[in-house]
Amino acid sequence: MKHLLSINDLSKSEAIAILDTAQELARVSDGPMKKLPTLRGRTIVNLFAEDSTRTRISFEAAAKRLSADVINFSAKGSSISKGESLKDTAQTLQAMGADAVIIRHGASGAAQRLADSKWMSGAVINAGDGTHEHPSQALLDAFTIRKHLAKSGEDLTGIKVVIVGDVLHSRVARSNVLLLAKLGADVTLVAPPTLLPVGIESWPCKISYDFDSAIIGADAVMMLRIQQERMSEMFFPNAREYSRYFGLNSDRVKVLKPTTLVMHPGPMNRGLEITADAADGARSVIVEQVSNGVSVRMAILYMLLAGAPEGELVGITREVGAL
Amino acid sequence: MSATNSKFLLTGLTLPDGTASDLQIANGVITAIGKTLAKNSDDQVVDLKGSVVLPGLVDLHTHLREPGKEDAETVLSGSMAAAKGGYVAISAMANTSPVADTAGVVEQVYALGQSAGFVDVFPIGAVTQGLAGEALSEIGAMADSNARVRVFSDDGNCVHDPLVMRRALEYVKKFGGVIAQHAQEPALTKGAQMNEGDISSRLGLKGWPAVAEEAIIARDVLLVDHVQSRLHICHLTTAGGVEIIRWAKARGINVTAEVTPHHLLLTDDYANSYDPIFKVNPPLRTQRDVEALREGLADGTIDIVATDHAPHPAEAKECEWQEAAFGMLGLESALSIVNQTMVQTGLLTWEGVADRMSLAPARIGGYENHGGRIEVGAPAHLTVINPTQSYRVDRDLVASRSRNTPFHGMELSGVVQATFFRGIPTYLAGQLTSIHSNGSYSKSQGGTSL
Numbered sequence: 055m056k057h058l059l060s061i062n063d064l065s066k067s068e069a070i071a072i073l074d075t076a077q078e079l080a081r082v083s084d085g086p087m088k089k090l091p092t093l094r095g096r097t098i099v100n101l102f103a104e105d106s107t108r109t110r111i112s113f114e115a116a117a118k119r120l121s122a123d124v125i126n127f128s129a130k131g132s133s134i135s136k137g138e139s140l141k142d143t144a145q146t147l148q149a150m151g152a153d154a155v156i157i158r159h160g161a162s163g164a165a166q167r168l169a170d171s172k173w174m175s176g177a178v179i180n181a182g183d184g185t186h187e188h189p190s191q192a193l194l195d196a197f198t199i200r201k202h203l204a205k206s207g208e209d210l211t212g213i214k215v216v217i218v219g220d221v222l223h224s225r226v227a228r229s230n231v232l233l234l235a236k237l238g239a240d241v242t243l244v245a246p247p248t249l250l251p252v253g254i255e256s257w258p259c260k261i262s263y264d265f266d267s268a269i270i271g272a273d274a275v276m277m278l279r280i281q282q283e284r285m286s287e288m289f290f291p292n293a294r295e296y297s298r299y300f301g302l303n304s305d306r307v308k309v310l311k312p313t314t315l316v317m318h319p320g321p322m323n324r325g326l327e328i329t330a331d332a333a334d335g336a337r338s339v340i341v342e343q344v345s346n347g348v349s350v351r352m353a354i355l356y357m358l359l360a361g362a363p364e365g366e367l368v369g370i371t372r373e374v375g376a377l
Numbered sequence: 378m379s380a381t382n383s384k385f386l387l388t389g390l391t392l393p394d395g396t397a398s399d400l401q402i403a404n405g406v407i408t409a410i411g412k413t414l415a416k417n418s419d420d421q422v423v424d425l426k427g428s429v430v431l432p433g434l435v436d437l438h439t440h441l442r443e444p445g446k447e448d449a450e451t452v453l454s455g456s457m458a459a460a461k462g463g464y465v466a467i468s469a470m471a472n473t474s475p476v477a478d479t480a481g482v483v484e485q486v487y488a489l490g491q492s493a494g495f496v497d498v499f500p501i502g503a504v505t506q507g508l509a510g511e512a513l514s515e516i517g518a519m520a521d522s523n524a525r526v527r528v529f530s531d532d533g534n535c536v537h538d539p540l541v542m543r544r545a546l547e548y549v550k551k552f553g554g555v556i557a558q559h560a561q562e563p564a565l566t567k568g569a570q571m572n573e574g575d576i577s578s579r580l581g582l583k584g585w586p587a588v589a590e591e592a593i594i595a596r597d598v599l600l601v602d603h604v605q606s607r608l609h610i611c612h613l614t615t616a617g618g619v620e621i622i623r624w625a626k627a628r629g630i631n632v633t634a635e636v637t638p639h640h641l642l643l644t645d646d647y648a649n650s651y652d653p654i655f656k657v658n659p660p661l662r663t664q665r666d667v668e669a670l671r672e673g674l675a676d677g678t679i680d681i682v683a684t685d686h687a688p689h690p691a692e693a694k695e696c697e698w699q700e701a702a703f704g705m706l707g708l709e710s711a712l713s714i715v716n717q718t719m720v721q722t723g724l725l726t727w728e729g730v731a732d733r734m735s736l737a738p739a740r741i742g743g744y745e746n747h748g749g750r751i752e753v754g755a756p757a758h759l760t761v762i763n764p765t766q767s768y769r770v771d772r773d774l775v776a777s778r779s780r781n782t783p784f785h786g787m788e789l790s791g792v793v794q795a796t797f798f799r800g801i802p803t804y805l806a807g808q809l810t811s812i813h814s815n816g817s818y819s820k821s822q823g824g825t826s827l
Binding site: 139140141159161162163164166167170171183184185186187225228251252253254255256257 | 573574575576577578579580581582583584586650651652692695696697698699700
C-alpha cells in the first residue's frame, strides 16, 4: 500500500492491522512521553486546500508524535488562493522533498489525481476529497466502535451501525459504509430520499427513510453534519422538519440501548442534526472520536511511511514497550 | 507527386456495396469506376489494395475554437485533423469568442476554411445571441451571408426556454434550416460532472441524469411536430433518448439525431480514474446505453455519426475532474471507432457507414456538393480506409493542436489511408496537403499516428 486514497485501497487484514497498530500507539499518547522516533527526518506536508480544523490538527499531532517534520500548507494566504493549479502545487512540494502529502480538497478525486499523476512521488493520504471519501475518519470511527463493542484483533461482525443524515454530500458516509461493511458490520443509512444518491442500491448497506424504526437495536448511531447551504437547495422543507424526522434528540436516545454509542464526525450543528443532551449524554463518544483520531492517523502514517503493513506490528510493539 | 496534376488512378479498392473496383479521378471529378481500369499516361497510380472507399466523410458537429481559442485549435489545424480522419466537410460550432451569432463571424470562419483548403468548413450559426438562450441571433442574415448557414445551434448550451425554441424552429422554415439542439435541461444538471448512477454515487461526483437529456428531446419532438419544422438532436447518449426518437419517427415527426464515436465506445466506468480526459458533455453513459446507441444507429433511428470534436489545451485537463473542461478530440479517430463498434460487430455495412457519415449528414446540413454516391461525374470527395489494419492511438501524433484524446494508448482497428477533397489527396501516405499547395505536398504539421 503506497497511498491511502479510498477504503478500497485497504484489504480487510490491512484495515484490522491499522486498528491494532493504532491501539498500540494509543498507549504512547496516554503515556508521559508522547513521542516516538519512527519518522525522524521525514517530511510530511499537510496540504489543506479546504478549511479544516480537527483533521489538520489531528494529522499534524500524529506526524509530530512520530517525530516527522510537518509543513502546513493551507488554502488561505497560499499560492492556491492565487489560482495555482494542483499540478504546480504538487510539483512544488515534490521539489521540496515531501515524503508524504496529506491532502484535503474540495474536489472529489483530487487525492487520486495527485497519486496517479507524475507530478510528485511521495505517498498521498486522502484527508477528505469533495463528496468522495474520508478514509482516516472511517478508520477512527471503526476504531472507536471496536474499542467499545469488540475485541482488538477482531473485526466488527454483527455490530449494527446506523448512519443518519446527508449521505449524498458526505465523504464520511462513503468511507464508513465501505469500511464497516468490509469489517462485517451491519450498516443502515437513514436519510430523506433527497439526500441519498441515485445509484446507492449498489452500496453494501441497507437504506431506510425512517429513523425511528432503524434505530431499534442499533449498537452505534452516527450522525452526519447538515450543511447550512443545503437549506436553500430544497433537499427538505426546512430545518425544523429535518430535525423532527432525522435529528437525534432525547426521545430517540431513550430508545437506544445503554451501550449504544452516539457518534458524530464534527463539526456539529447542535439543535439541527443532534440536540445538546444527545451530544453530551452518557452514550456520546464524540470527544473520544477526536482523541482516537490521532492514534489512528499515527498508525496510517506509520504503515505508509515506516515499512510493511503487518510484519512491522511487532516492531511498533517493541518500540512502545521500550518506553 | 503533384497536387495540381490532379489525375489519379486508385487501384485495389472495394466499393461500399462490396464490389472490387478501381477508381479514376481527373480535375476533381470521378471519371471512371470499374475493375482493372487502364492507366492514362498522366495518371498517378495509388495502390490501395485491401481498402474500402467511401464517399468523403461529412461531420455535422465540430468545434474549431477560432476565433477566440486559437491555443486549442484553429480552422487550419482542425481542418488538417479532419482530413487526416477522412473528412471532406466539417461544421464549425458557434460557441467561439465572439460567438458566431452574426453574419460577420460566420463569413470569417467560412473564409478561413476555404483558405485552409483541406475540407469545406460550414459554419453553424448560434440560435440565440451570445448563446444566452434569450433573444434570437441574426439567423436570417447568417443564412443569406456568403457562408449560407442552414444549421443553427447553441451547442454547449441548451435552448431551454420552450418559447425561444418554438420561435427558432418556426423562423428557420423560411429557408429550410434546421435547429440542432443540445438537449440538456439546465436545472437538472447544475454543476453536474458525470452520468448519474452507481459510479457517480460512489465517486462523489455530481450526477447528470439521463432524464435531463430525455426531457428536452421529448419536449422538442412535440414542438417541432406542432410547428412543422425541422429538428436535429445533437449527441444522443441515452437508451431512453433513442426510444423517444424512435417513437417520434414512427409518428412521422421531422427529427434527425446524431451519436458521437466516444459514446459508441466508452462508458462511465472510465470516470473511476478521475482522469478528466474522460469528462465530456453530455457524459459517458452505461454499457446499456452504448448498446442502445449502436442499435439505434444500425436501424436508422439515429441518422448520423458526428464527432463533437472538442479540443482543449493541456491545462484544461491536467487538473481535478470538477475543474476540468468538458470535451474530447474526435475527428482523427471517428472512422476507426465506427469500424470497430459498428462494422466489425456486424451492425452496419459499409453502405450503412457511407450513409451515416457522409450522405445523411450532408443532407441534414444542406451541404449540396457533399454526400453524393460514388459515381462517374460526381465530385471526387473520397475517403479510403483499410478496415483490418490497426494502430495504437498516440496523443503526441495528432494533427489537432490539442491532445485531449481519450483513446490515447488504445488499439483501434481501421486506418484511414487517403482522403480526396475535390479530387486532391488532402491526406495520403501519412502526408497532409492543402488543395492550395502549389505543385508539392506541404510538410505534414501534425505527424501521423501510423
